[in-house]
Amino acid sequence: MSTPTDKSTETATAASHTRRTFLQRLALGSVTASAAIAGAAALQGARPADAAREQKEHRRSVKVFRLRSRKTVACRACQLHHRHFVFLTRKVARHHRAHPGCDCPITPQWIKRHTFKRLFASSGAMENGFVDLRKL
Numbered sequence: 001m002s003t004p005t006d007k008s009t010e011t012a013t014a015a016s017h018t019r020r021t022f023l024q025r026l027a028l029g030s031v032t033a034s035a036a037i038a039g040a041a042a043l044q045g046a047r048p049a050d051a052a053r054e055q056k057e058h059r060r061s062v063k064v065f066r067l068r069s070r071k072t073v074a075c076r077a078c079q080l081h082h083r084h085f086v087f088l089t090r091k092v093a094r095h096h097r098a099h100p101g102c103d104c105p106i107t108p109q110w111i112k113r114h115t116f117k118r119l120f121a122s123s124g125a126m127e128n129g130f131v132d133l134r135k136l
């Protein structure tokens with residue numbers, strides 16, 4: 001026999017379970033990517049359908065940051081440097097520019113999760129927040 005009181009208890013339990021699962025995923029970092037996508041989609045004014053499609057494509061991907069050499073103005077040092085570095089965050093990228101005064105744009109890039117694991121498997125890569133592709 002189900003009274004209204006029983007029902008509300010059930011709902012509360014289910015809700016707290018969902019919340020717990022969400023928090024566990026958050027701790028593991030698996031929701032971070034979709035949260036970032038939602039944010040980016042909102043910024044670009046993308047339609048929900050676009051966001052959903054993008055989210056599906058990116059589910060197995062990890063966002064990293066690259067310094068982008070500008071074809072016309074980036075100097076040779078920048079072109080060589082930027083090609084070889086992959087950064088975990090925009091902030092790390094900002095602190096590892098080719099030289100003082102380098103103002104090349106920092107752009108996000110999606111890479112496959114297994115590629116990411118391979119790149120950042122080397123010792124110190126996660127702590128440093130970047131990898132030098134020449135030293136893999």
Ligand SMILES: [Zn+2]
Nearest residue numbers: 075077078102
């Ligand atoms: Zn430069």
Ligand SMILES: [Zn+2]
Nearest residue numbers: 078098102104
């Ligand atoms: Zn540069």
